[in-house]
Amino acid sequence: MNISDVAKKAGVAKSTVSKVLNNYKGVSEETRRKVLDAIESTTYTPNVFAKSLTTGKSNLIGLFVSEDLLESFIVHVYWSEVVSGIREALVKEKYHVLMFAASPDEDFLKFAKEYKVDGVIMLGDYPEPASVRSLLDSGIPCVVFDRNLSGSRVGYVSSDDERGSELAVRHLIGQGHRRIAHISGPDWSFESAKRMMTYRRVMEEERLPVPAEYALAGEYSTQSGAELGRRLLTLPEPPTAVFCAADTIAAGVLQAAKELQVEVPDRLMIVGYDDLPLCEYLHPPLASIRQERRAMGNIAANAVLDMIREAELPPPDHRVDVNLIVRESARRP
Amino acid sequence: MNISDVAKKAGVAKSTVSKVLNNYKGVSEETRRKVLDAIESTTYTPNVFAKSLTTGKSNLIGLFVSEDLLESFIVHVYWSEVVSGIREALVKEKYHVLMFAASPDEDFLKFAKEYKVDGVIMLGDYPEPASVRSLLDSGIPCVVFDRNLSGSRVGYVSSDDERGSELAVRHLIGQGHRRIAHISGPDWSFESAKRMMTYRRVMEEERLPVPAEYALAGEYSTQSGAELGRRLLTLPEPPTAVFCAADTIAAGVLQAAKELQVEVPDRLMIVGYDDLPLCEYLHPPLASIRQERRAMGNIAANAVLDMIREAELPPPDHRVDVNLIVRESARRP
DNA sequence: AATACTATCGAAACCGGTTTCCATCGGAAC
């Protein structure tokens, strides 16, 4: 059942059917009726491939998810919510998500071109090898999450790490603390760097000391958090508050505090980052910085759509706001 | 840069180029060389739409994710891992995932036909209205997760709920318990029903009593778990062990136990279901039934591929094994 | 040497749409 069949049934030319389907002018109300009736009476579904072949548009948004995202559970929660947000925004515009199953050594541009995706969203930690580079330089609208990669038509969506870190540190200061430590993630992590920088900046602005032993870097793991937590708490002059660059790290610090019988929040306040579901389940519940992940997905999707529609517009750079969720680990009883 | 350009460059007909690209016989080694060289020297990428238009195959697997999955965080972890597994299996076969953004009242078959997907995977709690029905009856290979929907070419992948529940209950019995309660999820949940049934069966097999107050149903929430936990623990004859149909419920029971100063595991053992990441963060860490979600994704993907390739094969019905992860909440110290 | 067969290659039709462009027609303007 194709467009010619419909045309035959309606007694018109297939070009006319096409015009009706695309709401073009130059079709009388009468023939429009005839065509619509013919379509009604059959089970006609247009063939997107034929359509895309001529128009060069696919109504497809390519989604690349880096493999590392598929491992760690922190980001697992993260990306699935982001994807929901993307989907939610696209459904209104009749776009669909094409999730590429690409190993990192393949040329992403090849996939994007093959499927003529109208735009691309990239999630995760792409090291920026040739595989990504060619895509970014191709002129296909791209939106990248959480990191800045150059390119002619590359937009960004990231959560406001500076603001998140500032909220956390200032909250602790507001609670009366002066000896505030920070545990960040691994060196290679872009976010970790930003959080660490902001911690230092705010502390300096408030003229609070940051001894070398107070600014630590580790892994995004609970074990690493516990280890560094122990190190902090056994210092001659231990901090009275810790800001951690991830909830999993904070959970480790909490564990260390428990071991060393340091009460939280009385003798140590803790703020994490990400607001993972587990925050509410820890004892005491963990204060954290919440990123609006679903909203970010929405924003990313709309950003690509905008870039697709308005070729002239400069690529957007969205910084999505974050919230401090205060829970018992950082609140006076 | 299309196939005709390549043909011109190589000095052959485009049909010959096509034959080379598809490894057809009837091309001499010499001309094959010429064509490959021509392709090398340019930036040719075949147009999948043109290809799909003639072949009727798309190398696309449609993925439908029900909207409810996008809400609850329990399943959030669940489906993102499943999707990773699907992706992992498809990449080897050069298939891609087309994630449809469909609201539940739209006709899914329309999407599937429009994009000529070769197969479909459905995730989540589709109520089975017309929107799904027509797809299931269409003859397009479908794989459905965790529930049984009839259809001519519909395969299933589900985790073995019976076995999981049996593992949990028998473990508790093995620990010497006789008064074992069960808290399941909401009535409408297919999984909850299976877990409840299995609990009753095993208890009966072991000739252990199941008083009405021991077999409760609630929501998949911690609050509901806490409420029912309190009810259990304040019974004249409280259970000494509880098997919960979800980790979130178990977390609530744990909370209730803490409030009522019932020590876990000494006076109450608890086993949850799903093995969410939070299990390790609870105090004490929660024993749980682990479903191999990524493996399930893999299996589902391979199941569709098999169905696509072998039209004759009866649709598969995979029951994926589960494990009991014993942690302190259900282990003698 | 004539015939039969096989391997190789190209021309053309086709997939199902879109788009351009031209023919036709009715009514308005002169």
Added chain:
DNA sequence: GTTCCGATGGAAACCGGTTTCGATAGTATT
């Protein structure tokens, strides 16, 4: 009564591949 114009609808080319089928050349057979 002509001429002109805008509205309408259809024929045909095109998008970029695949596939069929026929032509040709080279080799084997008799």
